[in-house]
């Protein structure tokens with residue numbers, strides 16, 4: 001069960017600065033198998049900076065991050081074997097079709113067709129992505145979450161952005177399914193997401209000089225044992 005699972009990702013007293021400005025300080029949380037963490041905060045609060053730090057793309061932090069008990073940066077090669085990161089910008093190549101974009105990530109043709117169908121992109125598989133709408137491009141990016149054998153750790157920056165109601169529902173279902181299979185998710189979103197167990201972290205609570213301990217949990221057990 002998720003509450004008894006080991007903590008895969010551990011963040012200890014993390015502080016991040018950009019251009020001489022402290023974005024957040026004293027941030028600590030644990031992420032266990034089967035659990036999700038939602039990062040919330042105003043525009044410019046540092047959500048993307050935090051995610052980029054967690055994926056090892058930003059080394060200018062203080063504090064400690066551990067993956068399976070091993071500290072960054074030593075842990076990064078193993079982390080990347082287990083990580084699926086979808087950033088704020090969709091990471092979709094406009095000059096390729098949806099099928100070609102998924103093939104670039106190693107998907108078989110059958111798996112890519114299936115994932116695109118689940119995201120209601122049937123009939124658009126061979127259309128250049130630069131001819132698709134913003135929401136459709138977002139769906140192409142998110143189709144990676146619907147491929148078989150997706151990695152266990154998902155780090156998603158604004159995954160619900162640009163999606164319509166049906167798209168949000170579809171993605172929420174897939175995120176819940178991932179948790180039920182023992183996967184873990186860290187994501188940013190400005191809107192409520194119906195996941196359990198979910199730890200919500202408000203970056204405003206960690207503004208430099210205004211540090212509080214821990215986040216708020218909705219459902220499940222507090223993994224800050």
Ligand SMILES: Nc1ncnc2c1ncn2[C@@H]1O[C@H](COP(=O)(O)OP(=O)(O)OP(=O)(O)O)[C@@H](O)[C@H]1O
Nearest residue numbers: 018019023041042043044045046047048049050088
């Ligand atoms: N590489 C960088 N160099 C300098 N400043 C940066 C860099 N990346 C981000 N910043 C600054 O850090 C601050 C936080 O940016 P970030 O993108 O992390 O915020 P965010 O919470 O994700 O915002 P939004 O909700 O608007 O996406 C911003 O003021 C931004 O200008």
